[in-house]
Amino acid sequence: MELEFSEQQQMLRKMARDFLATECLKKLVREMEDDAMGHPGELWRKMAELGWHGLVFPEEYGGGGGTFLDLAVLLEEMGRALLPGPFYSTIVLGGLAVLDSGNEEQKREFLPRICRGDLVMTSALSQDEIKTTHFGINASVASDGRGYIINGTKLFISYAHVCDWIVCPAKIKGDEARLKGDIILSLIDQKNPGVSCDLLATIAHDKQCNLVLRDVKVPKEYVIQSSQNGLERTLQKSTVAKCVEMAGQALQVLEMSVDYAKTRMQFGRPIGSFQAIQHHCANMAVDVEAARLLAYRAAWLISEGIPCTKEVSSAKIWLNEACRRVMSLGHQIHGAIGFTWDHDMQLYSRRIVAARLSFGDSDFHREKVALFLVS
């Protein structure tokens, strides 16, 4: 058992923290909330130059050959800094889907461009089938038999408005479903005339889109022959990547709250010397410590290729619930200033709501854990 990060991971964390502390100021975070694109190009290029885009991809595709756990370390720091832009959607949602399920040609076409920072991707993958089936996307075999025609609408697709390619799952209608399984993943060029997309105004101003596909032709070369396992693996990675981002956010809220409690004077003493506030902070610290352990255990299991369905769902439930508690206590400690637009606290609370709802809310994952308990 070794619960510390490797020396390399610690260096990566330090480098990421230092870099983001100067390059990803809250001023930028706020500007990007209001910006229609929300994609800071200069920062994007610098991160690509640091090798962050390629970190998790094999060297043969121009990547750094890092593990998923390495990527998790980076994502936690990005969560802490509230990095705006399509890094998560490009690397995790797009890139890892291609890496896990794409064929050799698809990997060669997409991954080197992702590693260089030349490509923005997203996916219309949503784990929350309970709440999204009625927006499901249907695919039917094209008349010439050389691909698919895709139709449908999907909601809450991150950065679809600025991306180049979309990984899109679709349900196959008709006879072919029985032969090949009923779900395909396709790679769709965002500039395809059948694709339209508008930005949704969301609580976190985090650039989620409404994606409409009308008779989008997808040639065979852009269909990913995904197995159910491949799809499941990508969903698990996306969920755990979200968990470590959330852990970073929660850790930052804890640290902000403790700092504030040490300096904010009321009744002639720092409020952190009141047990009521101390106990809030202690409860937050336990939640955050357990959150990081659960998130990183799941990330480690994925890195090692060990099956981890229940560990992933456990992590997401705990992160959802712990972040909710940490956020409420953070607001309580900060008092009125924390609810002020100019204060950073509310930047975190709005994003935590979005994160809790993505890749399975707590009820969704409770069902998965219950399924494990029954078996």
Added chain:
Amino acid sequence: MDFSFTEDEERFRQEVQSFITKEKKADMPSCIYPETKGEVEYYCEMKRKVGARGWHSLAWPKEYGGQDSVVKQFIVSEGFYFNEIPGPDIISDNMVAPTLIQFGTEEQKREFLPAIASGETTWCQGFSEPEAGSDLFALRTQAVEEDDCYIINGQKVWTSQARVADWMFLLARTEQDLALRHRGVSAFVLDMIAEGVTVRPLRNAAGASFGEVFFDNVVVPKTNLVGEKNQGAKASLAMLGYERSGIHRIRMAQACLSRLVEYAKNTTHNGAALMNDQVVRHRLADIFVEGEACQLLAYRVLHLQTKGGEIDYFASMSRLAGTLFQQHVGEASIEILGQYAQLEPGSRWTPMQGIIERHYLMSLPATVGAGTAEIQRNTIAERGLGLPRSQ
């Protein structure tokens, strides 16, 4: 980063499991809190069997008969407590022994450790007093120096294992000025059959007993002083750290959760299994996840112990989360079993031979012992997060 155990450790886990399977008695489904004569006999027998295998002393240094493996000691706790079978003695093995190893004299180690290792002696912890609960260093029991002895007068209370203990790890005041607080306190080893020691059973809310211990001019030789005079606070804080560590409570609560899952799968309510009720299902899922979180917090402490690092506020985190988990499992049991939850052992209607009721009652004081939940939070806030001291 590596969340797994080594092959050697996994082999050892299997060895522990097959021992447990062999020794588990069907007519004593849960024997963590022995009360009846039969249960106490079984408990003592198991303690000696565990001793014969060297499993009380796995964490100790090799020179005192151990294997230098806190991980293996942890694996023993995990196995025995999840299977609700007696054997390990947390107070003697995991609290007193490491404190003696850290602070005791060579003679004390040679005298006391072998009998703990073999499972022949039982210890209790003499800390709490009527006027000294959370405020431990307000304790009043006196130890007055006289020739080559200390004369002990005073009282301890809420002492677990007092009725069966051979020895006590005692905290007493060697400077009688109460204002000196922790600077006037020393630690001793006290023979429970010495003249002047009286133990009175004290019935707890679960109908079982801890004890009150009275000292009337008890003579303790100076050689039984642990650490230096007036330095007892250090040893006591170290022992509290050991007490707050460990995974036994968490595994016990997880065992209870497993019973609840089986119950929910096999009990029909309104024509369907209870597990089909989403409220029940989600509640069980939530406590399962909480158990996972607690297990990892305990692993965090274990990991620090293997590295020889400071565990203090991490132990408080683990203890706080673990005891709350125990209570949440207790609460869930009451609601899932409904009115049947209140039935004590003996009735044909009692589910699971009354184990759930016992677990529930024993979860109530979990956030009180070894420092209340509030004391743990103070420790986390002040020592862990560096918040200014509360007044």
